[in-house]
Amino acid sequence: MNYMEEALRLHGEWQGKIEVISRVKVETKDDLSLAYTPGVAQPCLEIQKDPDLSFSLTRRHNLVAVITDGTAVLGLGDIGPEAGMPVMEGKCALFKAFADVDAFPLCIKSKDVDELVRTIYLLSGSFGGINLEDIAAPRCFEVERRLKELCDIPVFHDDQHGTAIAVGAALINALRVVGKEIGQAKVVINGAGSAGIAIGKHLLNLGVQHLKMVDRNGILCAGVEMNPVQAEMAEITNPEHFSGLLADALVGADVFIGVSAPHIVTKDMIRSMAPQAIVFPMANPVPEIEPEDALEAGAAIVGTGRSDHPNQINNVLVFPGLFRGALDVRARDINEEMKQAASYALADLVPAEELSNTYILPAAFDKRVGPAVAQAVAKAARESGVARL
Helix, strand or coil: CCHHHHHHHHHHHCCCCCCCCCCCCCCCHHHHHHHCCCCCCCHHHHHHCCHHHHHCCCCHHEEEEECCCCCEEEEEEECCHHHHHHHHHHHHHHHHHHHHCEEEEECCCCCCCCHHHHHHHHHHHCCCEEEEEECCCCCCHHHHHHHHHCCCCCEEHHHHHHHHHHHHHHHHHHHHHHHHCCCCCCEEEECCCHHHHHHHHHHCCCHEEEEEEEEEECCCCCCCCCHHHHHHHHHHCCCCEEEEEHHHHHCCCCCEEEECCCCCCHHHHHCCCCEEEEEEECCCCCCCCCCHHHHHCCEEEECCCCCCCCEECCHCCCCHHHHHHHHHCCCCCCHCCCCCHHHHHHHHCCCCCCCEECCCCCEEEEHHHHHHHHHHHHHHHHHHCCCCC
């Protein structure tokens, strides 16, 4: 099947992937009076007295806004908010299919951080959570940080943290397979944009102690000029102040994680890594090195973002269940404890006796995934004090 041609044809046929369905019947005068005026005035007055009742008297408790400015859509770049709408609709469809979360796409026509933050904050009272999507770095870091300070509902940039949680789960199980400890593993992340930075922070929180971040200019090292978020990462990684390019960073490394560009890793680079190396080339649709080449060069485990190879590392394993759990306890935030819980919940779905070089994560359509992640996230939210329920 030619997915591009068939998808275009079907989008023309579907004319949108989501729609609004009423949860109440409006067929009689009494129906009208209860669902709308005059009866609707009473819940309005109750919410006026206690805004938290908006979660129990409206659909807010199950409603997530999927928001983009259209500047980093898939691998297509800055294509604009209208052109990003098919992706946002698709994300909303996945929320519903995998976790029964109602989601609504909002594509904002601004690249200004102040405008984005103000607009999203003003809308936040209508939703139980905000999923930021396809906003270019470094602007995405500032937008998320400021919204998390302003909003009393979860704000989550999936390109950053959904990717990081999935990678964390994959790494936990890959290390179990090869018999290495997370605190001893030497990890290299190539790509210091939104996904790479988030993966780096998450892996440090999971216990990685030996981490090098690499961008197109080489290994991030404190004291070298870079953007503020990269400078922050340089301060907490690469303690030996090692300099050089990707090939230098990979010598003796146990783990390679790529969120960068196609075919920039060679077989010789893989051969230079430690025995039983773990290789996650996740550039999409073309990875940093083809899986078969990495395996031929000696990698023990390879995972990509693609569904046509084993060990697919996919955000759809994360965000539906994550938001389900956060919404179920009316969380005010999605914090580090909840993210770590999600990674371990995903990893633990693969029984120890079934773990192998080609099976380190459950499949996207494994029906256990959403509930397991949701339960773990809800528990972590309660224990960390961000749950209302």
